[in-house]
Amino acid sequence: xxxxxxxxxxxxxxxxxxxxxxxxxxxxxxxxxxxxxxxxxxxxxxxxxxxxxxxxxxxxxxxxxxx
Numbered sequence: 475x476x477x478x479x480x481x482x483x484x485x486x487x488x489x490x491x492x493x494x495x496x497x498x499x500x501x502x503x504x505x506x507x508x509x510x511x512x513x514x515x516x517x518x519x520x521x522x523x524x525x526x527x528x529x530x531x532x533x534x535x536x537x538x539x540x541x
């Protein structure tokens with residue numbers, strides 16, 4: 475019985491260490507995702523600024539022929 479408790483405690487210790495390692499990896503991945511999301515948003519904004527809109531503003535549109 476004593477050996478079984480010792481084995482369980484050892485397994486628990488290893489599992490706690492593995493969970494801590496995985497938790498650190500998840501936190502780092504989330505930080506990376508956040509940084510990449512910000513970069514994509516900045517790039518999208520730059521593309522929007524560089525690419526002219528194919529739709530002219532309402533003030534520049536010619537009226538349709540039936541007017």
